[in-house]
Amino acid sequence: MKSSSTSFKAACxxxxxxxxxxxxxxxxxxxxxxxxxxHLNLLGWVSLFLFGVYYRLHPALETSRLAMTQIVVWSVGTTFLTVAVAALHLGHTAFEPVAAVSALLLFGSLGLFTVLVFRSGSPAQAATRVMTAAE
Ligand code: HEM
Known part of the structure; x- marks a missing residue:
């Protein structure tokens, strides 16, 4: 599946x-x-949908394993951070390590996205690369 489609489906x-x-x-x-x-709405809906828009604009990233990894790690981090934040606000302090690990997952995923953004250039350049590869 394409990385943008995966992002849009998970975001929904x-x-x-x-x-x-x-x-x-x-x-x-x-x-x-x-x-x-x-956190669930802003990480899971807004951010993930925006990742999908970026991948849709950069066709070379649509089949990238790194892009798919970025989305999966972001989704896992969002799920666990949401559970941990809810548990902490209900007084379950034992969830602090879960919050810490999921925050690091989200940080790592955003770091990976940043690398992909810096490497991928403008949408026009990305489209040219895809067309050249197809020729
Ligand atoms: C069916 C749709 C939604 C309902 C019924 C709903 C309901 C609520 C309620 C009851 C609160 C608590 C308000 C308070 O205690 O002051 C809240 C807070 C919040 N919601 Fe939603 N929400 C919805 C959708 C969204 C969406 C789509 C987003 C973001 C994309 C969002 C982001 C937030 C944020 C950031 C807060 C915290 C606001 C603050 O700090 O005062 N919500 N929402």
């Missing part, structure tokens, strides 16, 4: 979970999970 699943959590908070009038909801 995170958005469904994030919006569901928001509706649950609003309905119950208990906003104690608000930090988890905010």
């Amino acid at each position: 699943l995170f958005a469904l979970a994030g919006l569901g959590m928001g509706i649950g908070m609003a309905a119950s009038q208990d906003h104690s999970l608000m930090p988890a909801h905010a």
